Amino acid sequence: MTDGVPTWEEIARDHGRFLYAVAYRLAGNAEDAQDLVQDALLRIRRGLETYRPGSLQGWLARIVTNVFLDDVRRRRRRPTVALPPDHEHRLPPAAAADAASEALSEEVQRALDSLPPDFRVAVVLCDVADLGYDEIAGQLGVPVGTVRSRIHRGRRMLREMLSGAET
Amino acid sequence: MDCDDAIHKIYGFLDGELTVWRRREILRHLDECPPCAQGYDFEMELRQVIAMKCRDEVPPELKRRIAEALGYTSPEA
Numbered sequence: 608m609t610d611g612v613p614t615w616e617e618i619a620r621d622h623g624r625f626l627y628a629v630a631y632r633l634a635g636n637a638e639d640a641q642d643l644v645q646d647a648l649l650r651i652r653r654g655l656e657t658y659r660p661g662s663l664q665g666w667l668a669r670i671v672t673n674v675f676l677d678d679v680r681r682r683r684r685r686p687t688v689a690l691p692p693d694h695e696h697r698l699p700p701a702a703a704a705d706a707a708s709e710a711l712s713e714e715v716q717r718a719l720d721s722l723p724p725d726f727r728v729a730v731v732l733c734d735v736a737d738l739g740y741d742e743i744a745g746q747l748g749v750p751v752g753t754v755r756s757r758i759h760r761g762r763r764m765l766r767e768m769l770s771g772a773e774t
Numbered sequence: 775m776d777c778d779d780a781i782h783k784i785y786g787f788l789d790g791e792l793t794v795w796r797r798r799e800i801l802r803h804l805d806e807c808p809p810c811a812q813g814y815d816f817e818m819e820l821r822q823v824i825a826m827k828c829r830d831e832v833p834p835e836l837k838r839r840i841a842e843a844l845g846y847t848s849p850e851a
């Protein structure tokens with residue numbers, strides 16, 4: 608990274624993990640998350656010339672988010688069979704290593720999956736990508752008040768789902 | 775600050791969106807109010823669990839696909 612604009616190779620090498628972290632929380636499973644990252648990397652390669660030095664992670668997070676939202680819209684148009692609830696059991700056995708936190712994490716992921724996509728995106732950009740409300744608003748092109756309300760309502764819904772699951 | 779007010783502002787607090795002065799007000803309320811403090815702990819933990827996947831490793835399959843893509847760096851039409 609010389610003049611503040613990284614090369615595509617640098618992004619793929621150094622930020623693959625960040626892209627994957629955001630993609631996983633949005634997609635809800637490893638398989639779709641990998642596809643999201645791959646599509647995002649293609650878009651990043653095409654879009655790199657329009658990137659202005661600034662919040663690189665914000666920009667990367669927006670691209671993954673857009674790939675995800677495009678995917679959601681496509682699926683909505685095409686009537687598909689919903690994934691079976693035990694879809695994530697196809698994950699590699701490595702996940703068993705940290706079983707307790709993994710189980711908790713899966714429960715949270717299921718709750719995230721059931722949020723409306725716009726809410727999920729706002730919560731994930733905040734918690735996983737660690738972006739501020741104004742940054743999220745800028746990346747999504749919506750007012751800060753909308754971002755705030757989506758994050759707060761999304762979190763309240765998560766809280767209700769998760770505390771309901773405990774009892 | 776009362777409980778309604780504290781709960782209302784807790785997400786902004788967690789996300790670092792509040793002024794120093796508001797943060798201090800909330801902290802004071804959490805010190806004095808066990809139910810709100812408990813709610814705060816839950817939200818804090820939830821936030822951490824959501825962010826947890828960041829510490830996960832990228833699956834080898836994706837690493838392979840990225841490496842493969844790096845081999846063909848000519849932009850597609």
Ligand SMILES: [Zn+2]
Binds near residue numbers: 776777778810811
């Ligand atoms: Zn209280």
